[in-house]
Amino acid sequence: MNNYNQIKTIRYMGNKNKLLDFIIPEIKKITKKGEIICDLMSGTGAIAYALKDKYTVYTNDIQYYSYIINKAIIENNEITIDKNTAILDLEKSFLKNQTEKKYNFFEKNFTDTYFSGPQCCEIDSIRYAIDQIKNEYKKDLYLTALMFSMSKCESTSGHFAQYLPKDHKRLVELRKKSIWKEMLIKCDDFNSLVMRDFNNKSFNLDYKELFKRKDFKDVSCVYIDTPYTCEQYSRFYHVLETVTKYDNPKLEFKAKYRTDRFMSNFSLRTKVKQEFKDMLSFLSKENKKVVLSYSTKGLVPIDELEFIFSKTFNHYKLIEKDYKHSTQGKGSINISEVLFIAYN
Numbered sequence: 111m112n113n114y115n116q117i118k119t120i121r122y123m124g125n126k127n128k129l130l131d132f133i134i135p136e137i138k139k140i141t142k143k144g145e146i147i148c149d150l151m152s153g154t155g156a157i158a159y160a161l162k163d164k165y166t167v168y169t170n171d172i173q174y175y176s177y178i179i180n181k182a183i184i185e186n187n188e189i190t191i192d193k194n195t196a197i198l199d200l201e202k203s204f205l206k207n208q209t210e211k212k213y214n215f216f217e218k219n220f221t222d223t224y225f226s227g228p229q230c231c232e233i234d235s236i237r238y239a240i241d242q243i244k245n246e247y248k249k250d251l252y253l254t255a256l257m258f259s260m261s262k263c264e265s266t267s268g269h270f271a272q273y274l275p276k277d278h279k280r281l282v283e284l285r286k287k288s289i290w291k292e293m294l295i296k297c298d299d300f301n302s303l304v305m306r307d308f309n310n311k312s313f314n315l316d317y318k319e320l321f322k323r324k325d326f327k328d329v330s331c332v333y334i335d336t337p338y339t340c341e342q343y344s345r346f347y348h349v350l351e352t353v354t355k356y357d358n359p360k361l362e363f364k365a366k367y368r369t370d371r372f373m374s375n376f377s378l379r380t381k382v383k384q385e386f387k388d389m390l391s392f393l394s395k396e397n398k399k400v401v402l403s404y405s406t407k408g409l410v411p412i413d414e415l416e417f418i419f420s421k422t423f424n425h426y427k428l429i430e431k432d433y434k435h436s437t438q439g440k441g442s443i444n445i446s447e448v449l450f451i452a453y454n
């Protein structure tokens with residue numbers, strides 16, 4: 111149990127839902143009411159959501175699916191949905207597409223990969239129905255519920271880098287699940303979203319582009335949760351990028367990745383250190399307070415990251431928390447989550 115608001119959206123590598131008790135108090139210690147906090151690489155928006163009841167929060171992430179989730183649960187301070195509104199808003203168009211197949215990208219390209227043919231047809235039809243909705247935040251909420259349902263039904267080990275082989279023991283059970291039914295159930299969770307009278311904003315930019323924006327001048331504290339391994343998020347979650355954009359992308363390899371995947375420097379061994387140096391120097395020069403999460407299993411050793419902080423900020427401290435990280439069926443390993451807190 112933790113003391114902060116949270117909402118489950120998608121299964122996401124590195125999401126901070128289990129670490130809110132460790133991170134949120136540290137952000138609160140260095141900020142005052144009325145200040146704007148930016149969750150610079152917000153993923154599922156777990157940190158921004160836990161802060162949303164007390165602060166104006168901005169979110170940013172390079173991945174479009176993350177932007178949709180964050181618009182739905184962070185920027186949105188007006189609209190809620192539930193199972194009944196979902197049936198009223200979507201069912202007619204959903205059924206229409208099942209026969210007319212106006213949208214069929216998933217059925218054509220992903221049948222018997224991450225989903226069965228009927229599941230792909232459900233995804234296309236829900237997607238078609240969502241596109242008939244006018245209100246943007248409502249659309250974002252339904253897309254988030256669809257992504258949740260897809261994460262629940264996907265024939266994978268937890269992400270979309272590859273799908274399970276045909277003879278895998280879990281396949282029959284996973285393929286029986288209905289994307290539509292799971293999505294409807296999820297909609298009830300968005301009936302009681304945290305809503306406040308703050309002007310929250312969500313962005314979908316490389317963070318360096320956000321740094322150049324006027325909006326960023328107003329931010330006083332930046333929470334940063336970079337990728338810390340070699341795995342690119344754009345490869346692990348390409349299917350979510352495709353379902354939210356629904357832009358008919360070119361696909362490649364057996365795993366059907368989009369060809370236009372973003373490569374983050376934080377996941378490139380040769381670039382990551384310089385990326386940290388440049389990012390932290392900029393934030394220090396702009397006089398921002400910084401809270402940064404990293405792992406003891408990250409590409410950059412903690413002592414090297416600490417050295418970069420010592421060269422860029424007047425004040426910094428580092429705190430550490432051990433936790434057990436499950437390794438899909440092979441038990442668990444101990445790793446530490448590290449938090450740097452820095453300001454001038």
Ligand SMILES: C[S@@+](CC[C@H](N)C(=O)[O-])C[C@H]1O[C@@H](n2cnc3c(N)ncnc32)[C@H](O)[C@@H]1O
Pocket residue numbers: 122123124125126127150151152153154155156157170171172173176315316317318335336337338343374375376
């Ligand atoms: C560890 S995850 C963040 C998890 C998040 N705190 C949560 O609780 O769900 C790292 C995020 O950084 C994003 N990212 C990587 N490089 C980026 C860049 N250059 N600009 C913006 N976002 C980036 C990824 O898309 C990913 O969502």
